[in-house]
Amino acid sequence: MSLDVYQRLLALQRRRAVPAASRAHRHLSQRPWVLVGYHLAGEPSAPVAIRYGSFRGQPKLLVVAEPRDRDQRFAALGALARDLATYVSRYTETEPVVRVGNGRDLDVDHCCTDAPQLVVPNEATAHWLDLLGQYLRTLDVDPVLQTAGAHLGWFASRRHLPGSSAVLTATDLLATHWRTGQLPTEDGHLGRLLAWVEPPAGQDAWTAAAAAEQRPPAGPASDPEWDLMTLRPALERAKQLGDVRRLKLAAAEVLDQAWRDTWTALDLVALLPPGGHTAQRWESDRWSWTRHRERVTAGTIRFGGRLSDVPAFRFLHELETRTVALERQMALDDPLVMARWLATGEAVAGTVIKRDLEHTATSARGSALLRPLLWLRTQGFDRPAGTELWLGKVGLTVRASTVDTVELMVTSGAVTRPKFNLLPECDAEVVLAPFGPQQYFPDNLPEELPWPARPTRLAAPAGDAEPAGDTGE
Amino acid sequence: MSEAARRHEAAIEQVWDRVRGTDRAVVVDSPPGAGKSTLVRELTKRLVAAGEHVPVVVQTNDQADDLVIALAAAGLRTGRLHGTEWAPPPRWPRDRVRTGTKLGELGGCDVIVGTAAKWAYVKADDRVWPLGIIDESYQMSAAALVRVGHLFDRLLLVGDPGQLAPFTVADEHSVRSLATWPLDTAAGTVLRHHPDTPVIPLPVSWRLAPHTAPVISDAFYTRPFRAGADAQDRRLDLHTLAHPALSQAAETGWALLELPAAHVPRTDPALVSVLADLTHQLVTADASTVDPSGGRPLTSADIAVGVVHRDQKAQVEAALQRLGVTGVTVDTANRLQGRQYEVVLAWHPLSGRRDASAFHLEAGRLCVLASRHRQACVVVTRAGITDQLHAYPAAEPVWLGTDPPQVDGWEANRVFLDRLAPFRV
Amino acid sequence: MDPRRIAGLLDAPGCRRRLAVDVSGIEPAVLAAAVGAAEGGQSPYARERDGTFAQLALARLPELAARHLGVRAEAVVETDELPSGAGLWSWRAPKLRLGDTDLTVDRVLLVGDGTRLHPIETRSYACLDGQADPTKVAGTARELAVTVAALRQAADEPDQVSSACLLVLPRNFGLNPVGTTLDVAPQLRRLRWVLDRLNAGTDRISAALEGPELVGALGRVPARFGDGCPSCAVYPYCRGDAEQSGAAARAGATVANLCGPVGLAADALALAHGDRVPGDETEHAIATELSRAALAYTQAKTRSQEPS
Numbered sequence A: 001m002s003l004d005v006y007q008r009l010l011a012l013q014r015r016r017a018v019p020a021a022s023r024a025h026r027h028l029s030q031r032p033w034v035l036v037g038y039h040l041a042g043e044p045s046a047p048v049a050i051r052y053g054s055f056r057g058q059p060k061l062l063v064v065a066e067p068r069d070r071d072q073r074f075a076a077l078g079a080l081a082r083d084l085a086t087y088v089s090r091y092t093e094t095e096p097v098v099r100v101g102n103g104r105d106l107d108v109d110h111c112c113t114d115a116p117q118l119v120v121p122n123e124a125t126a127h128w129l130d131l132l133g134q135y136l137r138t139l140d141v142d143p144v145l146q147t148a149g150a151h152l153g154w155f156a157s158r159r160h161l162p163g164s165s166a167v168l169t170a171t172d173l174l175a176t177h178w179r180t181g182q183l184p185t186e187d188g189h190l191g192r193l194l195a196w197v198e199p200p201a202g203q204d205a206w207t208a209a210a211a212a213e214q215r216p217p218a219g220p221a222s223d224p225e226w227d228l229m230t231l232r233p234a235l236e237r238a239k240q241l242g243d244v245r246r247l248k249l250a251a252a253e254v255l256d257q258a259w260r261d262t263w264t265a266l267d268l269v270a271l272l273p274p275g276g277h278t279a280q281r282w283e284s285d286r287w288s289w290t291r292h293r294e295r296v297t298a299g300t301i302r303f304g305g306r307l308s309d310v311p312a313f314r315f316l317h318e319l320e321t322r323t324v325a326l327e328r329q330m331a332l333d334d335p336l337v338m339a340r341w342l343a344t345g346e347a348v349a350g351t352v353i354k355r356d357l358e359h360t361a362t363s364a365r366g367s368a369l370l371r372p373l374l375w376l377r378t379q380g381f382d383r384p385a386g387t388e389l390w391l392g393k394v395g396l397t398v399r400a401s402t403v404d405t406v407e408l409m410v411t412s413g414a415v416t417r418p419k420f421n422l423l424p425e426c427d428a429e430v431v432l433a434p435f436g437p438q439q440y441f442p443d444n445l446p447e448e449l450p451w452p453a454r455p456t457r458l459a460a461p462a463g464d465a466e467p468a469g470d471t472g473e
Numbered sequence B: 001m002s003e004a005a006r007r008h009e010a011a012i013e014q015v016w017d018r019v020r021g022t023d024r025a026v027v028v029d030s031p032p033g034a035g036k037s038t039l040v041r042e043l044t045k046r047l048v049a050a051g052e053h054v055p056v057v058v059q060t061n062d063q064a065d066d067l068v069i070a071l072a073a074a075g076l077r078t079g080r081l082h083g084t085e086w087a088p089p090p091r092w093p094r095d096r097v098r099t100g101t102k103l104g105e106l107g108g109c110d111v112i113v114g115t116a117a118k119w120a121y122v123k124a125d126d127r128v129w130p131l132g133i134i135d136e137s138y139q140m141s142a143a144a145l146v147r148v149g150h151l152f153d154r155l156l157l158v159g160d161p162g163q164l165a166p167f168t169v170a171d172e173h174s175v176r177s178l179a180t181w182p183l184d185t186a187a188g189t190v191l192r193h194h195p196d197t198p199v200i201p202l203p204v205s206w207r208l209a210p211h212t213a214p215v216i217s218d219a220f221y222t223r224p225f226r227a228g229a230d231a232q233d234r235r236l237d238l239h240t241l242a243h244p245a246l247s248q249a250a251e252t253g254w255a256l257l258e259l260p261a262a263h264v265p266r267t268d269p270a271l272v273s274v275l276a277d278l279t280h281q282l283v284t285a286d287a288s289t290v291d292p293s294g295g296r297p298l299t300s301a302d303i304a305v306g307v308v309h310r311d312q313k314a315q316v317e318a319a320l321q322r323l324g325v326t327g328v329t330v331d332t333a334n335r336l337q338g339r340q341y342e343v344v345l346a347w348h349p350l351s352g353r354r355d356a357s358a359f360h361l362e363a364g365r366l367c368v369l370a371s372r373h374r375q376a377c378v379v380v381t382r383a384g385i386t387d388q389l390h391a392y393p394a395a396e397p398v399w400l401g402t403d404p405p406q407v408d409g410w411e412a413n414r415v416f417l418d419r420l421a422p423f424r425v
Numbered sequence C: 001m002d003p004r005r006i007a008g009l010l011d012a013p014g015c016r017r018r019l020a021v022d023v024s025g026i027e028p029a030v031l032a033a034a035v036g037a038a039e040g041g042q043s044p045y046a047r048e049r050d051g052t053f054a055q056l057a058l059a060r061l062p063e064l065a066a067r068h069l070g071v072r073a074e075a076v077v078e079t080d081e082l083p084s085g086a087g088l089w090s091w092r093a094p095k096l097r098l099g100d101t102d103l104t105v106d107r108v109l110l111v112g113d114g115t116r117l118h119p120i121e122t123r124s125y126a127c128l129d130g131q132a133d134p135t136k137v138a139g140t141a142r143e144l145a146v147t148v149a150a151l152r153q154a155a156d157e158p159d160q161v162s163s164a165c166l167l168v169l170p171r172n173f174g175l176n177p178v179g180t181t182l183d184v185a186p187q188l189r190r191l192r193w194v195l196d197r198l199n200a201g202t203d204r205i206s207a208a209l210e211g212p213e214l215v216g217a218l219g220r221v222p223a224r225f226g227d228g229c230p231s232c233a234v235y236p237y238c239r240g241d242a243e244q245s246g247a248a249a250r251a252g253a254t255v256a257n258l259c260g261p262v263g264l265a266a267d268a269l270a271l272a273h274g275d276r277v278p279g280d281e282t283e284h285a286i287a288t289e290l291s292r293a294a295l296a297y298t299q300a301k302t303r304s305q306e307p308s
């Protein structure tokens, strides 16, 4: 979109990121669980070092002296799992919520008052935790590990849903709220991105970003050179002498940057007032967490592989609904986001200069219908007559336009006198959006796939009949 | 009967045999203007004559209305299952047609027509039909098929495989990471799950002319087809002096009008004004369209301007309004699917870009724009598309277990451009 | 050149500088030193894992070939020419050429189903639940396309070599090999076209140049900065170049697409803010788009200060 381009140009010229949002569009927990870490190159199930915790001043550090050794690996993951269990155990308090159930009955349901939030530096770390969760669920050595796997599975299931704040990645947080002047793929590097948003005093983004690149990567892949020069000797020493101090020191040093950067990203977004719909979206995370917890407690939690059959279609429906909802809610909450549609000319900003509340149109059956008219002073409107626009719940259609005025007819939402108070007064400044309130449709899916869409034979991934035991040993 | 007509008839009989046979599903691949609507009407008539009740699933309300009008004209008692906001279009037949939002209101009808979205609300325990017809089944998504499939014991799926595949706003990477890809066409889904399903291609396009059909067939289809019309059958007469692109297109069916190469924003004003001018000239050129049924003046309703983005549509419409041209269809490829005009002016999806994108390279998009016309198609673009194709990195993500698309957008674009080169103005 | 290098031509085929580097055979290490790139390299752990997996995969090939291509073969047989018929072969240091370029490959693994040969590739990124990182698979597919093209050139009958390859990956979290078939036909088509257009007027740089001289020579070949650049060996240089010159393309393809012929960010912004008179109708169009964005942004910033 052209606004995006303009903002990137501005950022280029100012050598500093420019705001792309004026509201926080993600829920920020009072007490997030932040995690950064490395795994052994090419082996996601073999963590080398993980730093995590809910307080920036007191992170925990886990190191695995022999990442390929099963026992050591499980010991470290066990510690992580127990800490995760402690963290999520804070989110058990529920409150009664009254909902309109079937018919007119009121149902009382219970929803957790808050939910856990996982914060990681980047997409790759989030993906790593998905995998780690999957890995933990394949193990049957320790129920604590399995429960941790289940929780990570919950985070993973929320992560791809637009508008969910159960998992935040620092890069996504920053890229949602700021626009840089570098390549979009470069925005995936937390250090570089942060250098654009908040360059150190006296430095421009170029210098700061170049410096950030020289620092250790934010994980979960470590720097090959570091692997060779630092990690390997440290691991050797730990293995031979049973002394992990050097390993801890080395790990703490390299992970420190990612740890600080992730917290800085949270701080920066926290400076923005929350968007109007943010809490509503978080509520959906809370409900999901409530259900997840119930299943964990009841021991009925199940994780399959990738979704298929009806759940795959349900997931698609949910993704589609949420994608549209998030886009619209952000625009309605935040003028800087709505500006994208103004920039393309799909939305219109202007001043009401005249109203005709008595105007009527003739219906197909010949009766007169009340259809008020509004005139707007604006700039450079170039859409044809017939274009539909919205002011909140009020729908309008463009009847005619000149270079600087638009004539609009109200077609829905305020076509009876009692609703006229929803119409703007003369001299009011308004922004007409190209979309109205969102309509929710039930997914309306059958309980099982009908025959035309049912595989004659269940499609299994290649290597279906492979023996079990792909757990990294 | 001409050779083309014989082959067409043979294909129809083959479909009919299959429909009366035992295959669980039958797919009919119909290239642009191959007589798909006629086929659906004809088969419905035969089925009704054989005493069956025929449910027909279409994709849009316009398609449903058109079909109902045609079926009623063919003498069938037809029911239109519709949503609450539907209103009958002009010239809605009163005889033999019932309308309703519920099946119960359509008693006594031999045929029931509704959109996939509407059929999705029909409960299976209401009734299961022995055979259902799905029209535009390559435009219909697997998700829509899943919601109606249980209503039918067997299915006849008819559609044009060259059209735009169903579209989702969902992020492809998210969907594919967590789920086996549920985004396919209805026809594609059936063929994947029931690999023995017979596919019968309709071999003849009655819309496209002999000189335009091969270009479309070569660039966009894996099953080749030919034109049914003879070279002398059709003519577009322009009586007043027209733009060379129009006279070229009138003469050969194609014209490729290239503006000087430039990288421009997608609402390229030069392209907008050229398209508006060409349209204006066409409506004022005192043109007539001639085919074996005779000649008649070309009207605005015979003309469409096909664009890629909604803002282009808005700009072209506004430009036409300024020139006082009314009644010409201006729309995006999405919405032009399944429609037909005498003359189409097409905005090439890659025009004026520096870098191609997967969206702009999609084979279906170009195919729809280039195959809506009976007489002539003028493709308008900035020069430099070959360079764009050349510069396009082969970096598309590859998901294991999915076959490469049968028609590759990049390749289709290349072939199309190649075949259009002789018609450059 | 190795297949990876040639496949690199498909990463950014529109950039003349990139093509020049690739066709001139400049040593990667020399180039990296000249442009100040970090020594890429592989982690020792990744290398160990690669080696282990390649061994495991080789041992399991007969089983995988049977499962995925229905080929019965007892073991992998060494060959020193393009084989035919049914079986499993390892062809060490094959003499392969692509066009006039020698292709350096350690070994090509092939499975023959009786009529056609299918190349086999082993990689050590994981196949989880039947799915692997699509970007990595795409990279592998491009390299396989190079191998297929070279094998076809070596074959009497190009059709003898199929574009459907067998890809062997470790399954889930372990090192158990699994196979999937991967059809590289689309990548092959793209490769053909790039190669066909390659020799006509590609810029050449002397492979003897080093350091600042090499950089100078690079700078004289026109470049096309875009989203694919970070994977390119010349990237550090081009990035610095784009930054210093104030190129709009520095911010990515979307920006470059809208700005079109207006190459400099400052000029584009001047158009946006009405500080520069559009030179022609294209600039006019750009100015219209950007000035509307500028206005929308300025007004929105004011609006965003008001309490909502």
Ligand code: SF4
Pocket (backbone or CB within 6 Å): C012, C015, C016, C017, C018, C223, C224, C225, C226, C228, C229, C230, C232, C233, C234, C235, C236, C238, C239
């Ligand atoms: S970095 Fe980009 S611009 Fe530079 S040579 Fe490589 S592809 Fe071309």
